[in-house]
Amino acid sequence: MRVGVALSDPGGVLATPLVTLDRDGTAGTDLDRLVALVDEHEVVEVVVGLPRTLAGRDGPAAQSAQEYAAAARDRLAAAGRDVPVVLADERLTTVAATRTLSDRGVRGRKQRRVIDQAAAVAILQGHLDARRAAGAPETS
Template sequence: MDVGSVRVGVALSDPGGVLATPLVTLDHDAGAGTDLDRLVALVDEHEVVEVVVGLPRTLAGRDGPAAQTARDYAAALTQRLGGRAVPVVLSDERLTTVAATRALSDRGVKGRKQRRVIDQAAAVGILQGYLDARRARDAAPGPAGDL
Protein backbone atom coordinates (compact mmCIF):
# COMPACT_ATOMS: atom_id res chain seq x y z
CA MET A 1 0.00 0.00 0.00
CA ASP A 2 0.97 3.60 -0.58
CA VAL A 3 0.25 5.66 2.54
CA GLY A 4 -0.29 9.35 1.90
CA SER A 5 -1.46 12.14 4.12
CA VAL A 6 -4.86 12.24 2.37
CA ARG A 7 -5.32 8.81 0.76
CA VAL A 8 -4.07 5.23 1.01
CA GLY A 9 -3.62 3.36 -2.26
CA VAL A 10 -4.05 -0.40 -2.04
CA ALA A 11 -2.92 -3.06 -4.50
CA LEU A 12 -3.28 -6.83 -4.42
CA SER A 13 -1.21 -9.60 -5.97
CA ASP A 14 -2.36 -12.80 -7.56
CA PRO A 15 -2.15 -15.93 -5.35
CA GLY A 16 1.21 -16.87 -6.89
CA GLY A 17 2.76 -13.53 -5.96
CA VAL A 18 3.67 -12.65 -9.56
CA LEU A 19 1.49 -9.72 -10.60
CA ALA A 20 0.27 -6.70 -8.62
CA THR A 21 -3.00 -5.02 -9.57
CA PRO A 22 -4.80 -1.96 -8.19
CA LEU A 23 -7.54 -2.62 -5.65
CA VAL A 24 -8.88 0.52 -3.99
CA THR A 25 -8.05 3.99 -2.72
CA LEU A 26 -9.13 4.76 0.84
CA ASP A 27 -9.37 8.12 2.56
CA HIS A 28 -6.63 8.33 5.19
CA ASP A 29 -8.60 8.90 8.36
CA ALA A 30 -5.84 9.44 10.92
CA GLY A 31 -8.26 10.39 13.69
CA ALA A 32 -10.89 7.65 13.65
CA GLY A 33 -8.89 4.96 11.84
CA THR A 34 -11.74 3.88 9.60
CA ASP A 35 -9.19 3.28 6.85
CA LEU A 36 -7.39 0.80 9.11
CA ASP A 37 -10.67 -0.97 9.84
CA ARG A 38 -11.34 -1.20 6.09
CA LEU A 39 -7.84 -2.58 5.50
CA VAL A 40 -8.38 -5.29 8.12
CA ALA A 41 -11.64 -6.20 6.35
CA LEU A 42 -9.77 -6.35 3.00
CA VAL A 43 -7.08 -8.59 4.54
CA ASP A 44 -9.81 -10.98 5.70
CA GLU A 45 -11.86 -10.76 2.49
CA HIS A 46 -8.91 -11.45 0.18
CA GLU A 47 -7.15 -13.90 2.53
CA VAL A 48 -4.01 -11.77 2.47
CA VAL A 49 -0.87 -13.52 3.75
CA GLU A 50 1.40 -10.47 3.97
CA VAL A 51 0.91 -6.69 3.88
CA VAL A 52 3.52 -4.50 2.19
CA VAL A 53 3.61 -0.83 3.18
CA GLY A 54 5.69 1.54 1.07
CA LEU A 55 8.50 3.27 2.96
CA PRO A 56 9.19 6.66 1.35
CA ARG A 57 12.90 7.14 2.02
CA THR A 58 14.88 10.04 0.59
CA LEU A 59 17.12 9.53 -2.43
CA ALA A 60 20.03 9.51 0.02
CA GLY A 61 18.40 6.55 1.79
CA ARG A 62 17.33 8.44 4.90
CA ASP A 63 14.00 8.49 6.69
CA GLY A 64 12.08 11.75 6.72
CA PRO A 65 8.67 12.68 8.14
CA ALA A 66 6.82 10.68 5.45
CA ALA A 67 8.82 7.56 6.31
CA GLN A 68 7.93 7.96 9.97
CA THR A 69 4.28 8.30 8.99
CA ALA A 70 4.53 5.03 7.03
CA ARG A 71 6.24 3.29 9.96
CA ASP A 72 3.54 4.53 12.37
CA TYR A 73 0.81 3.44 9.96
CA ALA A 74 2.34 -0.04 9.61
CA ALA A 75 2.52 -0.34 13.40
CA ALA A 76 -1.11 0.77 13.78
CA LEU A 77 -2.21 -1.74 11.13
CA THR A 78 -0.26 -4.52 12.85
CA GLN A 79 -2.07 -3.68 16.07
CA ARG A 80 -5.48 -3.65 14.33
CA LEU A 81 -4.75 -7.03 12.75
CA GLY A 82 -4.54 -8.42 16.26
CA GLY A 83 -3.85 -12.12 16.44
CA ARG A 84 -3.96 -12.70 12.68
CA ALA A 85 -0.76 -14.30 11.37
CA VAL A 86 -0.34 -11.61 8.72
CA PRO A 87 3.02 -9.85 8.83
CA VAL A 88 3.19 -6.16 7.88
CA VAL A 89 6.47 -5.35 6.15
CA LEU A 90 7.97 -2.09 4.91
CA SER A 91 9.38 -1.83 1.39
CA ASP A 92 11.43 1.01 -0.08
CA GLU A 93 9.20 3.00 -2.38
CA ARG A 94 11.54 5.69 -3.70
CA LEU A 95 10.15 7.29 -6.85
CA THR A 96 7.08 5.03 -7.16
CA THR A 97 4.65 7.96 -7.06
CA VAL A 98 6.76 9.83 -9.62
CA ALA A 99 6.80 6.77 -11.90
CA ALA A 100 3.05 6.23 -11.45
CA THR A 101 2.31 9.88 -12.25
CA ARG A 102 4.44 9.74 -15.39
CA ALA A 103 2.83 6.47 -16.55
CA LEU A 104 -0.68 7.84 -16.06
CA SER A 105 0.20 11.08 -17.86
CA ASP A 106 1.65 9.09 -20.75
CA ARG A 107 -1.71 7.28 -20.99
CA GLY A 108 -3.60 10.58 -21.06
CA VAL A 109 -4.92 10.39 -17.50
CA LYS A 110 -4.53 13.86 -16.03
CA GLY A 111 -5.90 16.25 -13.44
CA ARG A 112 -8.72 15.15 -11.18
CA LYS A 113 -8.93 11.65 -12.71
CA GLN A 114 -5.23 11.14 -12.07
CA ARG A 115 -5.53 12.13 -8.41
CA ARG A 116 -8.15 9.43 -7.92
CA VAL A 117 -5.94 6.61 -9.20
CA ILE A 118 -2.37 7.78 -8.52
CA ASP A 119 -2.30 6.20 -5.06
CA GLN A 120 -3.45 2.85 -6.43
CA ALA A 121 -0.86 3.04 -9.22
CA ALA A 122 1.87 3.84 -6.68
CA ALA A 123 0.68 0.90 -4.53
CA VAL A 124 0.97 -1.36 -7.58
CA GLY A 125 4.55 -0.13 -8.11
CA ILE A 126 5.45 -0.75 -4.48
CA LEU A 127 3.96 -4.24 -4.42
CA GLN A 128 5.34 -5.23 -7.84
CA GLY A 129 8.82 -4.11 -6.83
CA TYR A 130 8.56 -6.11 -3.62
CA LEU A 131 7.32 -9.23 -5.45
CA ASP A 132 10.04 -8.97 -8.11
CA ALA A 133 12.79 -8.52 -5.49
CA ARG A 134 11.49 -11.47 -3.47
CA ARG A 135 11.34 -13.67 -6.56
CA ALA A 136 14.91 -12.68 -7.55
CA ARG A 137 16.14 -13.31 -4.00
CA ASP A 138 14.46 -16.72 -3.89
CA ALA A 139 15.93 -17.67 -7.28
CA ALA A 140 19.50 -16.68 -6.34
CA PRO A 141 21.81 -19.63 -5.73
CA GLY A 142 22.58 -20.36 -2.08
CA PRO A 143 25.98 -20.97 -0.53
CA ALA A 144 28.18 -23.67 -2.07
CA GLY A 145 26.86 -27.11 -1.29
CA ASP A 146 23.14 -26.14 -1.31
CA LEU A 147 20.89 -27.96 -3.69
Protein backbone atom coordinates in the same frame (compact mmCIF):
# COMPACT_ATOMS: atom_id res chain seq x y z
CA MET B 1 -4.25 11.83 3.04
CA ARG B 2 -4.94 8.63 1.13
CA VAL B 3 -3.67 5.06 1.06
CA GLY B 4 -3.53 3.17 -2.21
CA VAL B 5 -4.21 -0.56 -2.00
CA ALA B 6 -3.03 -3.16 -4.48
CA LEU B 7 -3.24 -6.95 -4.52
CA SER B 8 -1.15 -9.64 -6.10
CA ASP B 9 -2.32 -12.77 -7.80
CA PRO B 10 -2.21 -15.93 -5.64
CA GLY B 11 1.22 -16.82 -7.03
CA GLY B 12 2.72 -13.48 -6.02
CA VAL B 13 3.71 -12.55 -9.57
CA LEU B 14 1.56 -9.62 -10.68
CA ALA B 15 0.28 -6.63 -8.68
CA THR B 16 -3.01 -4.96 -9.60
CA PRO B 17 -4.80 -1.91 -8.17
CA LEU B 18 -7.72 -2.41 -5.81
CA VAL B 19 -8.92 0.73 -4.03
CA THR B 20 -7.86 4.00 -2.43
CA LEU B 21 -8.68 4.45 1.25
CA ASP B 22 -9.09 7.87 2.81
CA ARG B 23 -6.73 7.93 5.77
CA ASP B 24 -8.44 8.69 9.04
CA GLY B 25 -5.81 9.04 11.75
CA THR B 26 -8.20 9.58 14.65
CA ALA B 27 -11.01 7.09 14.10
CA GLY B 28 -8.92 4.58 12.15
CA THR B 29 -11.73 3.68 9.77
CA ASP B 30 -9.12 3.20 7.04
CA LEU B 31 -7.45 0.55 9.20
CA ASP B 32 -10.83 -1.13 9.81
CA ARG B 33 -11.33 -1.22 6.04
CA LEU B 34 -7.81 -2.60 5.60
CA VAL B 35 -8.59 -5.45 8.02
CA ALA B 36 -11.80 -6.14 6.08
CA LEU B 37 -9.84 -6.24 2.80
CA VAL B 38 -7.30 -8.63 4.35
CA ASP B 39 -10.18 -10.94 5.27
CA GLU B 40 -12.07 -10.54 2.00
CA HIS B 41 -9.05 -11.23 -0.21
CA GLU B 42 -7.29 -13.74 2.08
CA VAL B 43 -4.17 -11.57 2.20
CA VAL B 44 -1.04 -13.30 3.51
CA GLU B 45 1.18 -10.22 3.85
CA VAL B 46 0.63 -6.46 3.96
CA VAL B 47 3.29 -4.29 2.31
CA VAL B 48 3.52 -0.63 3.34
CA GLY B 49 5.59 1.75 1.23
CA LEU B 50 8.50 3.43 3.02
CA PRO B 51 9.19 6.82 1.40
CA ARG B 52 12.91 7.23 1.98
CA THR B 53 14.91 10.13 0.61
CA LEU B 54 17.03 9.66 -2.50
CA ALA B 55 20.03 9.50 -0.13
CA GLY B 56 18.36 6.56 1.63
CA ARG B 57 17.46 8.43 4.80
CA ASP B 58 14.20 8.41 6.72
CA GLY B 59 12.40 11.74 6.95
CA PRO B 60 8.99 12.73 8.33
CA ALA B 61 7.12 10.84 5.59
CA ALA B 62 9.03 7.65 6.42
CA GLN B 63 8.22 8.10 10.09
CA SER B 64 4.53 8.44 9.18
CA ALA B 65 4.70 5.25 7.10
CA GLN B 66 6.36 3.37 9.96
CA GLU B 67 3.64 4.56 12.34
CA TYR B 68 0.97 3.47 9.85
CA ALA B 69 2.58 0.03 9.53
CA ALA B 70 2.66 -0.33 13.33
CA ALA B 71 -0.99 0.74 13.58
CA ALA B 72 -1.92 -1.77 10.85
CA ARG B 73 -0.05 -4.53 12.72
CA ASP B 74 -1.87 -3.63 15.93
CA ARG B 75 -5.29 -3.49 14.26
CA LEU B 76 -4.74 -6.81 12.48
CA ALA B 77 -3.57 -8.45 15.72
CA ALA B 78 -6.57 -7.03 17.62
CA ALA B 79 -8.81 -8.59 14.96
CA GLY B 80 -7.07 -11.95 15.43
CA ARG B 81 -5.29 -11.84 12.07
CA ASP B 82 -1.74 -13.21 12.03
CA VAL B 83 -0.66 -11.34 8.90
CA PRO B 84 2.84 -9.85 8.70
CA VAL B 85 3.15 -6.15 7.85
CA VAL B 86 6.41 -5.26 6.10
CA LEU B 87 7.90 -2.01 4.86
CA ALA B 88 9.18 -1.72 1.28
CA ASP B 89 11.24 1.11 -0.19
CA GLU B 90 8.98 3.27 -2.33
CA ARG B 91 11.40 5.87 -3.61
CA LEU B 92 10.11 7.45 -6.83
CA THR B 93 7.04 5.20 -7.10
CA THR B 94 4.62 8.14 -7.15
CA VAL B 95 6.76 9.85 -9.79
CA ALA B 96 6.81 6.68 -11.88
CA ALA B 97 3.06 6.15 -11.40
CA THR B 98 2.32 9.75 -12.42
CA ARG B 99 4.44 9.36 -15.55
CA THR B 100 2.77 6.05 -16.46
CA LEU B 101 -0.72 7.50 -16.02
CA SER B 102 0.21 10.60 -18.05
CA ASP B 103 1.59 8.40 -20.82
CA ARG B 104 -1.76 6.61 -20.88
CA GLY B 105 -3.63 9.91 -21.16
CA VAL B 106 -4.90 9.99 -17.57
CA ARG B 107 -4.49 13.54 -16.29
CA GLY B 108 -5.88 16.07 -13.84
CA ARG B 109 -8.75 14.99 -11.62
CA LYS B 110 -8.83 11.48 -13.05
CA GLN B 111 -5.16 11.06 -12.25
CA ARG B 112 -5.54 12.25 -8.65
CA ARG B 113 -8.23 9.63 -8.08
CA VAL B 114 -5.98 6.72 -9.10
CA ILE B 115 -2.42 7.88 -8.41
CA ASP B 116 -2.30 6.23 -4.98
CA GLN B 117 -3.47 2.93 -6.44
CA ALA B 118 -0.89 3.15 -9.21
CA ALA B 119 1.85 3.88 -6.66
CA ALA B 120 0.63 0.94 -4.54
CA VAL B 121 0.92 -1.32 -7.59
CA ALA B 122 4.50 -0.09 -8.17
CA ILE B 123 5.43 -0.67 -4.50
CA LEU B 124 3.90 -4.14 -4.38
CA GLN B 125 5.31 -5.15 -7.76
CA GLY B 126 8.79 -4.04 -6.67
CA HIS B 127 8.42 -6.07 -3.47
CA LEU B 128 7.24 -9.15 -5.37
CA ASP B 129 10.04 -8.84 -7.94
CA ALA B 130 12.68 -8.41 -5.21
CA ARG B 131 11.34 -11.45 -3.37
CA ARG B 132 11.52 -13.57 -6.53
CA ALA B 133 15.02 -12.30 -7.35
CA ALA B 134 16.16 -13.24 -3.84
CA GLY B 135 14.75 -16.73 -4.32
CA ALA B 136 12.08 -16.34 -1.63
CA PRO B 137 9.16 -18.75 -1.90
CA GLU B 138 6.11 -17.41 -3.69
CA THR B 139 2.91 -16.86 -1.76
CA SER B 140 -0.23 -18.83 -2.43
